[in-house]
Amino acid sequence: MKKLLIDGVPGHGWLMLAVTTALLLAAPLFVNDYLITVLILIFYFAYAGQAWNIMMGFAGQLSLGHALYVGLGAYAAAGLYVHFGVGPWIGMGAAIIISGVVAVILGYLAFRFGVGGVYFAILTIAFAEFARIGFDHIKFLGASSGLFLPVKQYVSNDLWSLRGKPVMFYYLMLVLMLVALGICRMLLRSRLGYYWRAIREDEQAAQSLGIDVFRCKMYAVVISAAMTSVAGVFFAFYYNNLFPEQVFHISRSIEIILGPIIGGIGTLVGPIVGAFVLTIFSEGMTELLEVFKLTSPGAKQVFYGIALLVVILLMPHGIWPPIARALGLAEKSGEGKPTDEKP
Amino acid sequence: MSALLEIKGLSKNFRGLKAVQNVSFDVTQGEIYAVIGPNGAGKTTLFNMIAGAYAPNDGTIIFAGERIEGLPPDAVCRRGIGRTFQIVRPFPALSVHDNVMVGALLREPDTSRASVRAHEILRLLGLHDKRDMIASSLTLPDRKRLEVARALATDPKLLLLDEVMAGLRPTETDVMVDILRDLNRTSGLTIVLIEHVMRAVMALAGRVLVLHHGEAIAQGEPAAVVRDPAVIKSYLGTEVVG
Numbered sequence: 001m002k003k004l005l006i007d008g009v010p011g012h013g014w015l016m017l018a019v020t021t022a023l024l025l026a027a028p029l030f031v032n033d034y035l036i037t038v039l040i041l042i043f044y045f046a047y048a049g050q051a052w053n054i055m056m057g058f059a060g061q062l063s064l065g066h067a068l069y070v071g072l073g074a075y076a077a078a079g080l081y082v083h084f085g086v087g088p089w090i091g092m093g094a095a096i097i098i099s100g101v102v103a104v105i106l107g108y109l110a111f112r113f114g115v116g117g118v119y120f121a122i123l124t125i126a127f128a129e130f131a132r133i134g135f136d137h138i139k140f141l142g143a144s145s146g147l148f149l150p151v152k153q154y155v156s157n158d159l160w161s162l163r164g165k166p167v168m169f170y171y172l173m174l175v176l177m178l179v180a181l182g183i184c185r186m187l188l189r190s191r192l193g194y195y196w197r198a199i200r201e202d203e204q205a206a207q208s209l210g211i212d213v214f215r216c217k218m219y220a221v222v223i224s225a226a227m228t229s230v231a232g233v234f235f236a237f238y239y240n241n242l243f244p245e246q247v248f249h250i251s252r253s254i255e256i257i258l259g260p261i262i263g264g265i266g267t268l269v270g271p272i273v274g275a276f277v278l279t280i281f282s283e284g285m286t287e288l289l290e291v292f293k294l295t296s297p298g299a300k301q302v303f304y305g306i307a308l309l310v311v312i313l314l315m316p317h318g319i320w321p322p323i324a325r326a327l328g329l330a331e332k333s334g335e336g337k338p339t340d341e342k343p
Numbered sequence: 344m345s346a347l348l349e350i351k352g353l354s355k356n357f358r359g360l361k362a363v364q365n366v367s368f369d370v371t372q373g374e375i376y377a378v379i380g381p382n383g384a385g386k387t388t389l390f391n392m393i394a395g396a397y398a399p400n401d402g403t404i405i406f407a408g409e410r411i412e413g414l415p416p417d418a419v420c421r422r423g424i425g426r427t428f429q430i431v432r433p434f435p436a437l438s439v440h441d442n443v444m445v446g447a448l449l450r451e452p453d454t455s456r457a458s459v460r461a462h463e464i465l466r467l468l469g470l471h472d473k474r475d476m477i478a479s480s481l482t483l484p485d486r487k488r489l490e491v492a493r494a495l496a497t498d499p500k501l502l503l504l505d506e507v508m509a510g511l512r513p514t515e516t517d518v519m520v521d522i523l524r525d526l527n528r529t530s531g532l533t534i535v536l537i538e539h540v541m542r543a544v545m546a547l548a549g550r551v552l553v554l555h556h557g558e559a560i561a562q563g564e565p566a567a568v569v570r571d572p573a574v575i576k577s578y579l580g581t582e583v584v585g
């Protein structure tokens with residue numbers, strides 16, 4: 001445990017992590033409410049991006065339907081809370097189990113029958129779309145008219161029920177993001193992590209070295225799904241309303257994967273860096289377009305798309321790898337090394 | 344002296360093409376056995392059946408007393424058969440060390456100890472100085488060495504080498520021959536190698552199997568096999584005798 005988590009991080013790496021964490025811990029004392037909500041969004045994307053990265057970045061399995069697990073987690077915890085008064089921390093257990101089971105079914109169908117690459121990605125979309133349409137008809141969970149959590153003006157923060165002010169979610173999501181970083185580092189440096197990367201690089205060669213490819217891929221899918229569902233629990237209790245049309249929508253899945261793509265697929269810090277860059281950029285763009293009175297619908301999306309394209313063309317391996325090399329943080333385990341990712 | 348590997352009546356067809364036809368041979372524990380033959384003779388196909396990549400259409404493969412034909416490649420590897428690929432397949436984005444590490448983790452789940460093992464093997468194959476290089480940046484001879492290192496890291500009882508000398512310079516071939524001979528002598532590793540480089544075959548192999556159009560046309564000691572008229576006619580030509 002300790003060996004996988006701690007060893008090999010250089011001194012200045014710890015320093016940068018400590019300084020960043022300290023700044024983020026202190027931020028609510030200095031910044032306004034708007035920036036707090038932006039940072040919560042960043043932490044959310046950083047966390048979900050890391051979870052997605054386990055599947056794609058580590059094990060090479062492209063999921064374009066991760067909104068499925070966010071949605072399942074959100075609905076599981078919210079449903080239990082609204083109908084049975086079960087608190088979100090217990091709901092989280094249900095969220096993890098339900099997402100895990102769905103991931104097992106999806107993984108089994110795909111990997112037993114040799115569905116890979118683009119076809120696997122399409123299967124993940126199909127599962128998410130199936131949920132989107134299916135949840136529209138589950139009356140118990142509000143169907144298409146939405147599921148709402150009771151809200152009031154909070155004077156204190158109830159951590160147990162996750163009822164409180166944004167700053168409570170700020171700290172929770174910050175912790176979640178950092179815990180995910182630790183988990184991902186341990187996974188990547190474990191035996192399973194080596195096996196995932198071997199599978200990502202060449203499945204047949206991996207198999208010839210005694211690796212049970214099916215089993216390793218199943219672990220990737222289930223761990224990734226379970227982690228993602230936890231983001232869904234916080235999503236539900238932070239926004240207090242859930243609509244299948246929004247939660248499970250493919251654009252939600254795409255949002256999750258943009259961070260790791262821009263930050264650096266398969267790296268540890270890339271998804272976090274990507275979430276910061278993209279969210280700040282997106283918010284900044286909104287402001288900027290208003291200043292220039294460019295408020296026609298779609299203008300933001302167009303600029304956003306062009307910016308993404310430029311980053312991908314200039315830095316095909318993401319923003320983080322060159323930074324990691326410059327800072328001397330490129331790990332032996334592949335952090336910051338150029339990868340010839342295959343789709 | 345018992346047979347580690349027994350092949351009986353092995354056949355494989357690809358849509359009518361008889362790639363391997365009714366081939367039988369056995370490999371004794373601790374020996375170095377070579378498979379030679381012209382291009383398209385079915386040598387790699389034979390390896391692929393032993394390693395579990397293809398299920399044979401007919402015949403049996405007995406390894407260490409158990410039938411293994413039709414098992415998946417990972418199961419075959421876990422039973423103690425390591426293989427290299429003729430067209431090398433390193434994990435391109437991983438470092439040389441990590442490539443070998445993946446193999447070493449099979450018998451040594453602890454990552455630090457597996458890494459120690461990987462370092463040993465890298466030294467053995469002369470790749471230690473290049474351990475932090477990305478595998479995709481290696482030259483072909485180094486990739487061939489990496490292929491051997493990775494298979495060796497799984498600590499096999501039987502090592503299947505598919506043309507690992509191809510593309511090496513004569514001096515490099517001699518180094519590889521020495522490495523393999525040492526491994527065989529010190530750890531009793533059994534080796535089956537497919538090889539076109541006759542100088543390596545003559546130096547290493549105790550016995551040779553000659554395949555032609557999927558059929559075994561000769562087998563025996565190298566010196567005898569290279570004088571076999573059928574072998575000379577189909578494969579060696581006239582100039583390489585002796």
Ligand SMILES: Nc1ncnc2c1ncn2[C@@H]1O[C@H](COP(=O)(O)OP(=O)(O)OP(=O)(O)O)[C@@H](O)[C@H]1O
Nearest residue numbers: 357360362380381382383384385386387388389429
């Ligand atoms: N997967 C496959 N599908 C169809 N045909 C195949 C396949 N693999 C091999 N063959 C054919 O089977 C025959 C034997 O091929 P194989 O690769 O075993 O030959 P080889 O002896 O290894 O030749 P080389 O010395 O060129 O490596 C060839 O005619 C080849 O085209």
Ligand SMILES: [Mg+2]
Nearest residue numbers: 386387388429
């Ligand atoms: Mg061949």
